[in-house]
Amino acid sequence: MKTKHTFLLLTLLLIGTHANAQFFKKLKKKAENAVEQTVLNKTDREVSKETDKTIDGVIKGDKKKEKEEPTDEEKAAAEKSVMSIFGGGLKAYQIRTSFSTSWI
Numbered sequence: 001m002k003t004k005h006t007f008l009l010l011t012l013l014l015i016g017t018h019a020n021a022q023f024f025k026k027l028k029k030k031a032e033n034a035v036e037q038t039v040l041n042k043t044d045r046e047v048s049k050e051t052d053k054t055i056d057g058v059i060k061g062d063k064k065k066e067k068e069e070p071t072d073e074e075k076a077a078a079e080k081s082v083m084s085i086f087g088g089g090l091k092a093y094q095i096r097t098s099f100s101t102s103w104i
Helices: 002-060 072-085
Strands: none
Touching: none
């Protein structure tokens, strides 16, 4: 009789632990979804606000200065900065036309 009670008690404890693990997984998933939804809502509000401002500016005929065409120096500086990101541009690479075969 004692073994039945011990077995029953042990079974109930194990089932309870498993149920808690599932509960916390669901709680974690709900919290992640809530955070994601909050971020998406805030981003949507900001984008909508900026879009509304832009549309209102176009409709009302905002008289902003048009962008001037960049000078050749500005274009060269921009190209140089972009190429430095990619490793210095194509001029930095030399094509090797001969190879050493001394190991043969």
